[in-house]
Amino acid sequence: MARYVVNRLTQAIMLLVIVSAIGFAILHMAPGGPLSQFAASAQMTQEDLDRVTKQLGLDRPLPIQYFDWFGRMLKGDWGKSYRDGEPVLSVISSHLGATLELMATATIIAVLLGCWIGILGALRRYSLFDTLATVGAMIALSIPTFWFGLVTIYVFSVKLGWLPAGNRQTVGDGSFLDLLHHLIAPAMVLALVETAMWGRFMRSSMLEVINQDYIRTARAKGIPEWRILTVHALRNALLPMITVAGLQFPTLLGGALVAETVFTWPGMGRLFLDSIGYRDYPVVMGILMFSATMVLIGSLLADILYAVVDPRIRVG
Amino acid sequence: MADDTGKFGVGALHLGIPNRRQFFQLGAGAAAGWTLSGSSFAQTERPTNPPDKPRGQVIAALSQEPTVFHPLMPGIEVDQGIWWQVFSPLWYIEPDGKFVPDLAREVPTIENGGLSADGLTWKIKLRSDVKWHDGTPFTAEDVKFSLELINKPDFRARSRVGHSLVKDIKIVAPDEIHWRMETAYSPYMSILAALTFIVPKHILEKVTDPNASPFHNAPVGTGPFRWGERVPGDHIQLNAHAGYHGKGPYVERVVFKYIPDLTVLYTQFRTGQVDYTGLQGILPNFVQEAKTLKGRKIFVSSTSSVEHIAPNLEFGPFADRTVREALYLGINKQAIIDALNYGLPRLTESFVPQQAWSFQQGLPQHKYDPAKANALLDAAGWVRGAGGVREKGGVKLEFTNSTTSGNAVREQTQQLLIQDWRAIGAAMRVNNMPAAVIWGDFWQQSKFNSVLVSVNFMLGSDPDVTPRFGSGAIPAKGGRGYNTYQYRNPEADRLLAEGARQFEQAQRKTTYGDLQKLIRDDLAILPLFQGFIAEGVKEGLQGFRPNINMSINCWNIREWYWA
Numbered sequence: 001m002a003r004y005v006v007n008r009l010t011q012a013i014m015l016l017v018i019v020s021a022i023g024f025a026i027l028h029m030a031p032g033g034p035l036s037q038f039a040a041s042a043q044m045t046q047e048d049l050d051r052v053t054k055q056l057g058l059d060r061p062l063p064i065q066y067f068d069w070f071g072r073m074l075k076g077d078w079g080k081s082y083r084d085g086e087p088v089l090s091v092i093s094s095h096l097g098a099t100l101e102l103m104a105t106a107t108i109i110a111v112l113l114g115c116w117i118g119i120l121g122a123l124r125r126y127s128l129f130d131t132l133a134t135v136g137a138m139i140a141l142s143i144p145t146f147w148f149g150l151v152t153i154y155v156f157s158v159k160l161g162w163l164p165a166g167n168r169q170t171v172g173d174g175s176f177l178d179l180l181h182h183l184i185a186p187a188m189v190l191a192l193v194e195t196a197m198w199g200r201f202m203r204s205s206m207l208e209v210i211n212q213d214y215i216r217t218a219r220a221k222g223i224p225e226w227r228i229l230t231v232h233a234l235r236n237a238l239l240p241m242i243t244v245a246g247l248q249f250p251t252l253l254g255g256a257l258v259a260e261t262v263f264t265w266p267g268m269g270r271l272f273l274d275s276i277g278y279r280d281y282p283v284v285m286g287i288l289m290f291s292a293t294m295v296l297i298g299s300l301l302a303d304i305l306y307a308v309v310d311p312r313i314r315v316g
Numbered sequence: 317m318a319d320d321t322g323k324f325g326v327g328a329l330h331l332g333i334p335n336r337r338q339f340f341q342l343g344a345g346a347a348a349g350w351t352l353s354g355s356s357f358a359q360t361e362r363p364t365n366p367p368d369k370p371r372g373q374v375i376a377a378l379s380q381e382p383t384v385f386h387p388l389m390p391g392i393e394v395d396q397g398i399w400w401q402v403f404s405p406l407w408y409i410e411p412d413g414k415f416v417p418d419l420a421r422e423v424p425t426i427e428n429g430g431l432s433a434d435g436l437t438w439k440i441k442l443r444s445d446v447k448w449h450d451g452t453p454f455t456a457e458d459v460k461f462s463l464e465l466i467n468k469p470d471f472r473a474r475s476r477v478g479h480s481l482v483k484d485i486k487i488v489a490p491d492e493i494h495w496r497m498e499t500a501y502s503p504y505m506s507i508l509a510a511l512t513f514i515v516p517k518h519i520l521e522k523v524t525d526p527n528a529s530p531f532h533n534a535p536v537g538t539g540p541f542r543w544g545e546r547v548p549g550d551h552i553q554l555n556a557h558a559g560y561h562g563k564g565p566y567v568e569r570v571v572f573k574y575i576p577d578l579t580v581l582y583t584q585f586r587t588g589q590v591d592y593t594g595l596q597g598i599l600p601n602f603v604q605e606a607k608t609l610k611g612r613k614i615f616v617s618s619t620s621s622v623e624h625i626a627p628n629l630e631f632g633p634f635a636d637r638t639v640r641e642a643l644y645l646g647i648n649k650q651a652i653i654d655a656l657n658y659g660l661p662r663l664t665e666s667f668v669p670q671q672a673w674s675f676q677q678g679l680p681q682h683k684y685d686p687a688k689a690n691a692l693l694d695a696a697g698w699v700r701g702a703g704g705v706r707e708k709g710g711v712k713l714e715f716t717n718s719t720t721s722g723n724a725v726r727e728q729t730q731q732l733l734i735q736d737w738r739a740i741g742a743a744m745r746v747n748n749m750p751a752a753v754i755w756g757d758f759w760q761q762s763k764f765n766s767v768l769v770s771v772n773f774m775l776g777s778d779p780d781v782t783p784r785f786g787s788g789a790i791p792a793k794g795g796r797g798y799n800t801y802q803y804r805n806p807e808a809d810r811l812l813a814e815g816a817r818q819f820e821q822a823q824r825k826t827t828y829g830d831l832q833k834l835i836r837d838d839l840a841i842l843p844l845f846q847g848f849i850a851e852g853v854k855e856g857l858q859g860f861r862p863n864i865n866m867s868i869n870c871w872n873i874r875e876w877y878w879a
Contacts, residue, residue, distance in 0.1 A: 030752075032753040032754070032756035032757075036755040036760075037751070043775075045783050045789070045796050046795070048390075052472055084532070085527070094549075157583070166583075167573070167589065168550060171375060171573070261577055261580075264573075264580060266548065270549055273576075276752075
């Protein structure tokens with residue numbers, strides 16, 4: 001088992017190095033740069049721009065910039081944001097809480113609701129509920145998050161006035177209730193796609209399990225249906241969901257990016273979008289490395305958990 | 317009522333449950349026999365003048381996030397929204413173009429002896445009652461430090477235009493400072509007014525790296541508001557500075573709320589979550605609806621920016637002035653203004669805003685005349701070839717036009733231009749790019765054929781456009797400036813040099829008037845209209861004054877108060 005974990009860890013580290021090199025190259029080779037936002041300003045001349053470019057070290061050859069950045073990153077110095085001069089790690093951490101809050105809420109909603117819909121759908125296969133759940137999931141997966149977000153604001157904020165039209169909290173009010181009030185709409189929007197995905201995966205997984213011989217045997221032995229469902233079927237049906245959970249991070253982050261923009265939620269997604277727009281190289285690279293690490297950790301944990309549960313994986 | 321002061325966001329009322337204070341207010345109102353409407357309640361308490369003490373708060377929404385708080389470092393317009401509240405310049409510019417002393421006791425002129433007749437010696441008398449937010453007195457040392465910091469080689473200064481000419485700075489007294497200019501440069505008056513804020517020596521002289529220090533994220537100034545807190549990606553809170561040397565501030569707090577999407581920004585203004593929609597304001601398509609909203613006021617004002625087609629004058633067909641004139645005649649400007657911009661902008665023929673003292677009246681007015689355009693091109697030997705596209709000497713009258721991708725109104729403008737120009741035998745193709753790309757080398761190094769762009773040509777209120785139209789300011793030819801049009805005209809160079817030496821406004825008006833005529837005649841740019849911004853404020857919020865001489869209209873929040 002230890003060898004298996006070490007192998008997977010080595011692969012993950014190599015993957016991170018490759019991601020960093022490709023990400024750095026693509027980002028820096030894209031046209032424009034962090035100073036192009038000042039180009040339309042009457043205040044800065046080309047001479048000023050050239051001077052600032054040199055002061056930031058952006059005039060150096062790309063490989064030198066990369067190795068300089070990589071070397072400092074290994075020492076824990078992820079650089080400073082070109083926009084506000086703050087250390088990248090501090091910039092990321094200041095936005096991380098908001099995103100985690102949104103993602104965690106959406107995940108809780110999606111897991112509970114999705115699993116329930118999936119299990120019920122599998123148990124009542126081809127029933128009206130199952131059909132409605134299937135159609136609903138298809139619609140949910142097809143609706144663009146941005147559009148759904150705007151419709152939610154229009155209905156619940158503009159028309160009904162029940163929910164705020166955005167923001168994480170009312171300025172000057174840091175209460176839990178206020179936070180919750182602001183969280184409902186973006187979490188609901190973000191959870192929509194997640195719920196549909198969890199529902200579909202759970203239904204397939206459950207269907208596969210309840211058609212197994214051992215379930216039939218259990219039924220033949222006269223074990224009560226609720227016990228078959230919870231003790232025998234559900235535990236096994238949840239196993240493949242470990243992988244689903246491990247790989248949900250990038251999807252969630254992508255959804256959060258849109259939801260954060262629509263609901264002016266001060267999280268990582270919006271930071272990433274803003275930083276790309278400004279060509280804030282250190283922050284974009286920081287978020288890229290952070291996200292890649294999170295995805296790899298998620299995937300690694302899923303693999304390890306799977307290997308713990310199913311020893312055949314280790315041998316393979 | 318609490319909400320009228322902006323103290324409580326409307327969002328808090330959405331729950332439909334009044335808080336204890338509101339409950340008592342409503343109860344008291346009912347007992348007094350009032351109708352329970354917010355307006356009648358507010359009416360009884362409405363003062364006619366600013367309050368004696370700061371009261372309430374303003375939530376100002378901005379579509380870009382302010383991130384640069386050191387006012388001498390590279391920043392964009394939105395950052396100035398913070399600088400104007402936290403810092404002070406020596407003097408500032410009123411909407412009518414007048415300089416008003418701020419940290420200085422008076423604005424230096426040749427008449428009051430602040431400026432020598434040759435414009436080389438500047439003597440500035442300073443206020444002695446100004447304190448930094450930490451209580452330290454402001455002195456001439458701070459002014460000297462600020463000017464020297466800008467020119468310090470390792471400091472990442474925004475711009476040294478004008479500042480690099482400052483020599484021999486002498487502190488005569490704690491409240492008086494003199495310096496000499498290497499050459500006379502009258503635009504410096506405007507640069508000091510609108511673009512140069514004074515920073516504290518007692519804090520910044522101690523930092524090891526002038527480009528990164530705690531000050532950069534918790535600035536200390538002499539302005540009407542003190543730094544409060546910043547929640548990155550969300551908002552910045554500034555608190556009233558009780559010891560402010562000028563009038564105001566009249567609100568306890570200003571909260572700058574970052575809302576990147578303009579539709580969402582308008583929605584939050586509509587639902588009452590924000591009190592003011594600042595940069596970039598309300599989208600033109602929402603303006604008519606916004607004007608009908610209860611409890612909201614909409615201001616549509618001109619900006620200094622001129623929306624224009626920037627031709628690359630070194631690019632084939634555009635080098636021919638006749639082509640530029642024909643293209644200009646072929647544009648249906650009114651359709652662009654009415655159909656795409658809801659009739660809000662004003663036609664213009666100059667790079668100077670029409671409200672400026674230097675604006676030249678009577679420039680030739682554009683006419684939409686495709687027949688004349690065709691005749692001009694025929695006469696100049698541009699013959700229609702295959703597909704109806706004209707050509708001359710092997711050069712086809714076809715080109716690309718670029719603008720920021722995603723800007724819907726500009727993209728629609730391009731479609732109208734394609735149609736208009738096809739009628740006169742010119743073929744235009746669209747080549748749009750994201751902002752971070754188009755304004756990089758593509759624009760700076762004149763790699764474009766033509767660009768649809770909005771530019772503020774003014775230095776504060778000064779019409780000196782040497783960096784834009786001077787022949788020595790072409791970056792693609794190693795010049796220092798932004799003459800990406802690659803415009804070269806010896807007469808323009810002469811006028812620019814003359815205007816920068818003159819200190820008499822009447823003389824300068826003549827000089828820059830001649831320059832405007834010349835640039836209009838040369839069609840160095842094809843102006844479409846003067847820019848505009850639609851901003852909304854909640855009813856009851858007083859003091860908002862659009863200022864065309866500033867990059868941002870929330871320059872004077874110190875004067876704002878809730879009535």
